Amino acid sequence: MEADPRWIETPDDGELADRLRQGGEAVRAELKKVIIGQDDVVEQVLTSLFAGGNSLIVGVPGLAKTLLIQTLSEVLDLSFNRIQFTPDLMPSDITGTDIIQEDPDTGQRKLVFMKGPLFANIVLADEINRTPPKTQSALLEAMEEKQVTIQGRTYGLSAPFFVLATQNPIELEGTYPLPEAQLDRFMFQINIDYLPEDEELEVIQRTTTVAGEPPQAILSAEAIAGFQHLVRKVPISESVARYAVQLARRTRPGRDDAPDYVRQYVGYGASVRAAQYLVLGGKARALLRGEVNVSFDDVRSLCAPVFRHRILTNFHAESERVTTDDLVKQLLDDVKPPKSGM
Structure with a gap:
């Protein structure tokens, strides 16, 4: 259809x-x-x-x-x-592979790629x-x-x-x-x-x-x-983009400004891709809601799905049953959007 x-x-x-x-x-x-x-x-x-x-x-x-x-x-x-x-x-089961086929006109055999x-x-x-x-x-x-x-x-x-x-x-x-x-x-x-x-x-x-x-x-x-092309054209203020970067950076335990719970429970923090996807996802979410600018709420609402597989917790977190979602919730409580932003 x-x-x-x-x-x-x-x-x-x-x-x-x-x-x-x-x-x-x-x-x-x-x-x-x-x-x-x-x-x-x-x-x-x-x-x-x-x-x-x-x-x-x-x-x-x-x-x-x-x-x-x-x-x-x-x-x-x-x-x-x-x-x-x-x-x-x-x-090869997922990508495809070359197979030998015979040309019915010439009788010659040749390799033909069969898509996976x-x-x-x-x-x-x-x-x-x-x-x-x-x-x-x-x-x-x-x-x-x-x-x-x-x-x-x-x-x-x-x-x-x-x-x-x-x-x-x-x-x-x-x-x-x-x-x-x-x-x-x-x-x-x-x-x-x-x-x-x-x-x-x-x-x-x-x-x-x-x-x-x-x-x-x-x-x-x-x-x-x-x-998808339109999403990348959606404007985002520097303050909102910086907020996305700050959230990602606070998940890294080696930084001086990392919260105590990050130092205690996180082995490795989120990569640069985390901030990229917060911004890109925020743009898509804004358009789906009928907005033309990315808000702090757009960024905050996507933190859990963006961070939960990028924050690697350590054995302390496992022993105390602290999940990445728990850490993201605490992070959002601690890292507030700038008051001068959108």
Whole structure:
């Protein structure tokens, strides 16, 4: 099904910004036909999508992680591939490989590249921590460079390219923890938790009867590419950008101005990418809310998904059950926005 023709790129930035906001609302409405609740999760996924980032979705089994991503691909009218990561998965299984084909006219044999499942707009990397580092590194190049390399030849991936990876936080046997370098490539770590009782009841009632109206395609690849370009043009004041930098820098225990709880519980703080993604995500969030400038609230609201996989806690935090979300909450209480800002 083709996307609604209303959601197309337009040369006027003001009109395009309005269409982005309307498109975001329309996508949420279509997702609600299948996904119950999880409003914060949906907002973070859309924010990372329009910002052009990749996201890691973490939650126990049965919380609709895979269903959310599959439904999103239908609503966005994008090509979609799901890769079930397993311990025996090889890099060529996801990137593609050369095969020998015979020319029916000449009878000569030649190598032909057969594209792997990475060649799609949305790639669901299901249970990404179940595959060895060699295969994880192949995905890393695709996420960072938007390309894959086979036998010394480079193949570009379709735009927009968006990786949504899932991870089960409770099963550790037979898994390969993602290296910090790859975790840093994910714009957000989005945590999915159990639904409130009323919403869980609605899930049970809806999924045990005849299926309702399927979601409709809303946004095309061309529209999303235009929105991603627009996001980078959103202005941000120096005070808001500096606030994002200050938040990231305060997570580093080696700094003189690091809070005591950071020195006590953090082994390594957030990278420069953290501040970059706070700003870029803030721009996307502002447009989704119909604003044309990034506010301090936009930055603060994204600290948890941006920081939670970039702050590496030490054994003191583990022994006292202090999580990165706990540290982010305390950080936001301590580091206040400048009063002279927006």
